[in-house]
Amino acid sequence: MDIILDGIRKAFHLLFTFDAEVLGITWFSLKVSGTATFISLFFGMSVGTVVALTQFPGRKFVVSLINTGMALPPVVVGLFVTIFLWRNGPLGFMEILYTPAAMIIAQAIIATPIVTGISLAAMQQLPKKLRLQILALGATRLQMVRILVREARLPLLAAVMAGFGGVISEVGASIMVGGNIKGYTRVLTTATVMETSRGNFDIAIALGIILLIFAYMINLVLTQIQQRERPR
Amino acid sequence: MAVLSLMAAGIFMAAVSAIPVDAAPVQKNIILATTTSTQDSGLLDVLIPVFEKKRGYFVKTIAVGSGQAMAMGAKGEADVLLVHSEAAEKKFMADGNGVNRRLVMHNDYIIVGPPGDPAGIKGIKKASEAFKKIAATGSIFMSRGDNSGTHAKEKDIWKAAGVKYEGEKWYQQTGLGMGQTLAVAAEKKTYTLADRGTYLALKKNLGLDILVEGDAILLNVYHVIEVNPKKWPKVNAPGGKAFADFMVSKGTQDIIKTFGVEKFGSPLFFPDAGKKVEDLGK
Amino acid sequence: MTTANAILEARNLKVIRGGSLLVHVPSLIIGEGETLSLIGPNGAGKTTLLQALCHLMRPSAGDILFRGEKVGDSYAILEYRRKLAMVFQEPLLFDTTVFENVASGLKIRGLGTDLIRQIVTEQLNRFGIGHLGGRSARTLSGGEAQRTSLARAFAIKPEILFLDEPFASLDPPTREAIIVDLGKAIAETGTTTAIATHDRNEALRLSDRIAMMDGGKIVQIGSPSDVMNRPVDKLVAAFVGIETILQGRVRKKQGGSIFVDVNGNEIEVAGDVEAGTNVTLCIRPENVTLSLSPPVMATSARNVFPGRISRITFLGLVVKIEIACGFPLVAYVTGNAMEDLSLREGKEVTAQFKATAVHVINKMSM
Helix, strand or coil: CHHHHHHHHHHHHHHHCCCHHHHHHHHHHHHHHHHHHHHHHHHHHHHHHHHHHCCCCCHHHHHHHHHHHCCCCHHHHHHHHHHHHCCCCCCHHHCCCCCHHHHHHHHHHHHHHHHHHHHHHHHHCCCHHHHHHHHHCCCCHHHHHHHHHHHCHHHHHHHHHHHHHHHHCCCHHHHHHHCCCCCCCCCHHHHHHHHHHHCCHHHHHHHHHHHHHHHHHHHHHHHHHHHCCCCC | CHHHHHHHHHHHHHHHCCCCCCCCCHHHEEEEEEEHHHHHHCHHHHHHHHHHHHHCCEEEEEEECHHHHHHHHHCCCCCEEEECCHHHHHHHHHCCCEEEEEEEEEEEEEEEECCCCCCCCCCCCCHHHHHHHHHHHCCCEEECCCCCHHHHHHHHHHHHHCCCCCCCCCEEECCCCHHHHHHHHHHHCCEEEEEHHHHHHHHHHHCCEEEECCCHHHEEEEEEEEECCCCCCCCCHHHHHHHHHHHHCHHHHHHHHHCCHHHHCCCCCEECCCCCHHHCCC | CCCCCEEEEEEEEEEEECCEEEEEEEEEEEECCCEEEEECCCCCCHHHHHHHHHCCCCCCEEEEEECCEEECCCECHHHHHCCEEEECCCCCCCCCEHHHHHHHHHHHCCCCHHHHHHHHHHHHHHCCCHHHCCCEHHHCCHHHHHHHHHHHHHHCCCCEEEEECCCCCCCHHHHHHHHHHHHHHHHHHCCEEEEEECCHHHHHHHCCEEEEEECCEEEEEECHHHHHHCCCCHHHHHHHCCCEEEEEEEEEEECCEEEEEECCEEEEEECCCCCCCEEEEEECHHHCEEEECCCCCCCCCCEEEEEEEEEEEEECCEEEEEEECCCEEEEEEEHHHHHHHCCCCCCEEEEEECHHHEEEECHHHC
C-alpha cells in the first residue's frame, strides 16, 4: 500500500518540479499518440463511412475484417512492423526503425481498425431514410456525407477517444519499434516498463499516474464536446 | 546538472526532428545492442552523451535480453554489442558475426539473502559451495529464469556445484528483470544471485544482505564487439568501431572507474581495457 | 389534365427491383398547382412511385418530364431535385435546433445568412412553430417535429411538394390541426402537391384529384367524387369505403333507369346498361337511411327494403348497421339515430336508398 502512496507522492513531485525528463517524455508520448490518432482518424473515418454507406460485393467480409482488426494485438503489430523496418527487411532502406516515425506508424496501424470499426457502427446506426431526406433537400453526394457525419458526431467522437486511448496506453509495439531510447523514443509506457524492471516501483507508479492524468485531461475535453448538447 | 541539460537539449532536438524521418545522413546513427541490466545500471546514461558530443554520432541504445542482443548482432540489425555472456559471445565470434572483441570492464555477482541466513552460507569463499548448501537445506532460491546473462551465470554455478535444481520445490523463477527479481526475493526473504550494481542501487529498500562475494566464477565480464561488416554490409562499421574504441579509451575507463562511488560508496564497475580475462579477479 | 398545363409527366415509368415490377405507370400527368393524392393499400407502390418521380429511386424504364423537358437530359438530376421537396412519415430532423433544421435546405443551396433568417422565420410562423426556433429537435413532440419537417420543405419554395404518408404517425387531433395548416400553406403558395396516404378523409379534404394504386399500377384517377362514388372496380370500391357491393343482373332497362335483379330482389339504379348484363352495384353506407317498419314517412327513395338488423358495429363517430333484407346491406347511422330508433340486433327495420345513390360497375364499359 505504501508503495502506491510513494508512487503518488513521486508523481506529484515529478510534475510540480517540472522534472525535465518526465515532462519531455510526457510531451513526446502525447505527440506520438496524437499524431498516430490523427492519421488513423483520416483513414479510419473515411473507410468506415464509405463501407457504412455503400453496397458492394463482399461487404460482409470487409466488415468482419474490420471488426477483427479491432482485436488486433498491438504487440503483433509491433513485431510485423519491426520485421518490415529491419535493415534487411523490405523497408529497411527507409532507415526508420528505432525512430519516432516508426512508433507513429505502428500506433497508427493499431488505432486505425478501432477508429474504422466504431465509425462504421456510428454511420450505420443513422436511419436509412435520413439519406433520402437529405438528398430530397437537394444535397450533392458530398454534402450528404458531410451532413451524415455531422449527425453521427457523437459516436464518431467516441471513435476518436477509443483510438487515442488504445495507443497512448500501448507498450508492446512501442518498445519493439521504438527501442525506448532515452530522450528520443522513450514514452510514458515504455519508461514505466523500464523502471519496473529496474525495481524502481515508485517511479513506475508515478509514470503510470502521470499517464492517467494526461489521458484523463484529454478525454475530459473530448467528452465535454461530445456531451455538450445534451440538454433536457 | 550538465547531464540534465544535455538531456533537455537532446529531447528538444528529438522533438524538432521527430517526424517523419531523420534528416541526418545514415552514418550518424549507431545501433548499440546491450542488455537491460547494463542499461539499468545507469552507466550508459553517463557515457553515451559524452561519446555523442565527442564524435558527433547518435547512439540508439537498444536494451533487451542478452539472447536478443546477440541475435540482433547475428542478423546485422545492430552495429556494435556491449554484452556479458562469455559462452554466447564465443559462439558469436566463431560464427563470424563479430570482429574486434575487446574487454571493457567487469563487475561481479553476489549471492544475497535474508539477514537470518537460514542456509548458513555467509562468508563461504566458493559460490558453488554456497549453492550446494542452499540446495541441501532446501532454502528457497529465486532465479531470474529469463535466459539473461545473470541467469546464464547462475546456471554455470549450479553446474559447478553439481546440484539438481530444475523442478525442485525450493527453486523458483520470476522471469523478470534484476530489479524486480531482487524485490520479489526481498519480499519473500529468499536467496538470489544479483549483479552488484543493481543490488547497490536498490539496497536501502531491500533488506537483503551480501552473503557471498569475490569468487572468480562470480565475475561478470563485459566485452564490446563490433558486428562484422563483411558479413553484414549494411552495418555502420566506422560508427561501431568509433564506439568500441571509445569504450576502451583512457578517458572512458576513468569515468567507469569512478561511476557509482558518490552514490553508493563503491564503484559499480571495474575498468579492464587492455587486460587479459584470466588476470581478472583476485 | 392535358400535357399543356402539366408540370410533371411520367411516361411509361417502370421500377423493377430484385426482379419484381414494383411500379408500372404508362402515363401520369400532374397539372401545375393541383394537389394529387395517391391512395391504396400497403404495398401498392405509392412510396415507390413518389420516390421515382423525385428521382430518389432510379426508374428502370420510362421518362419523367418536368415542364415538358426530360429529366436526365435537359435537366441534370440534381438540378431537378432542387426544385422539389419531400416530406416523409417520420420527421427525419437533424440533431440540431428547429431553426437550423428549417434552414438546412437553404444552406445546401448556399443562400446568405440574412436571407435564410428571413425565410426561416416566415416558414416557422406559417406552421405555428415560431416560438420553437431555438429548441433542439430532439425535444419536440410528434406534431411539432412534423411541422418542422413541413416548414423545412416549404422553405426551399419547391415547385412540386411530395408527401409520403406525412400524418400516419400522428394522433387524430394533432393530425387534424396540421392538415388544416398544410391546406392553407398549399393554397397560399399554390404549390403543386402529390400526397401518398391511406387515409381516405385526408385525400378527400386536400386533393383536386385522387389516384388509386394497386399492385404498382394506377387503377383509377379522377376527382374525389369520381373515385369515391364511382369506383371503377370492386377493389377500388372496397378501398374507398363502399361497404355494400352486390352482384346482379340487369333485368330491364327503362326511362333512364335499369332494374337489377339481386338475389331475387329488384333494385332500381340510375344508369344505362343493356338487359342481361352482369353488373356489380356499389352503395355507400352514408346513402342508406333506416326507419322502423313499416315506413313512417313517404320518401323519394325508390328502393325500399324491409329487413332485419344482423349486426351492429360501433365505429367511433358512426355506427355500422348490417341488414339482411334479401341481400346484405350496410348503413351508417349516428349515435343519436341509434337511440331515437332504439336499434338493436334482430330488430326489424326498413332500409331505403335512392336510385341515384347506387353506382354500377360494368366491366364491359371499361
